[in-house]
Amino acid sequence: MKVDIKGRTLALVRGDITLQAVDAIVNAANAGLRGGGGVDGAIHRAGGPEIMEECRRIGGCPTGTACVTGAGKLRARHVIHAVGPRWKGGDRGEAGLLAGAYRSSLEAAAKLGLASMAFPSLSTGAYGYPLEQAAAIAIATVTDFLKGGTSLQQVTFVLFDQETFAVFEQELNERA
Numbered sequence: 675m676k677v678d679i680k681g682r683t684l685a686l687v688r689g690d691i692t693l694q695a696v697d698a699i700v701n702a703a704n705a706g707l708r709g710g711g712g713v714d715g716a717i718h719r720a721g722g723p724e725i726m727e728e729c730r731r732i733g734g735c736p737t738g739t740a741c742v743t744g745a746g747k748l749r750a751r752h753v754i755h756a757v758g759p760r761w762k763g764g765d766r767g768e769a770g771l772l773a774g775a776y777r778s779s780l781e782a783a784a785k786l787g788l789a790s791m792a793f794p795s796l797s798t799g800a801y802g803y804p805l806e807q808a809a810a811i812a813i814a815t816v817t818d819f820l821k822g823g824t825s826l827q828q829v830t831f832v833l834f835d836q837e838t839f840a841v842f843e844q845e846l847n848e849r850a
């Protein structure tokens with residue numbers, strides 16, 4: 675599914691983000707940039723040890739922000755490590771932190787002059803963020819960013835499972 679936002683494209687696909695041939699893929703990282711399970715583990719496995727070496731040099735990245743490394747053996751040129759919040763019930767600033775993780779990733783890509791990037795669904799796996807609420811924040815933050823002037827021509831959400839894809843699709847249909 676694709677929608678046009680002021681001549682730019684917001685796309686949703688089901689799939690594995692490590693296989694995407696885009697300028698940057700976004701990782702659902704932790705604040706220590708230490709690697710982990712889920713999409714983080716998949717990116718480090720597929721990209722090779724260079725990415726972790728760079729993460730160690732950076733040392734960490736605060737929740738609600740994003741840090742950039744190379745992409746090792748991946749087809750993408752950069753990995754943007756976005757640190758979404760762990761869900762703690764909703765009154766610990768989670769919504770602002772999740773929007774911040776998306777926005778910081780978009781800003782990092784624009785700063786590098788990139789044309790295409792792909793996001794997973796941040797925080798909705800091990801970090802337990804309720805899927806409907808997270809999808810609304812993800813779609814709203816990317817849509818708002820694409821409405822402004824930016825080098826980005828295409829942003830794709832690469833969603834791993836059918837449920838996540840369906841919830842993002844419903845959210846995008848409601849906003850379109």
Ligand code: ADP
Binds near residue numbers: 692716801832
């Ligand atoms: P978090 O810790 O931020 O919740 P997870 O990696 O546990 O991150 O989950 C975030 C989302 O990424 C989940 O929807 C999960 O199904 C999905 N995911 C896992 N592996 C991949 C992959 N290879 N490509 C895209 N999405 C993935």
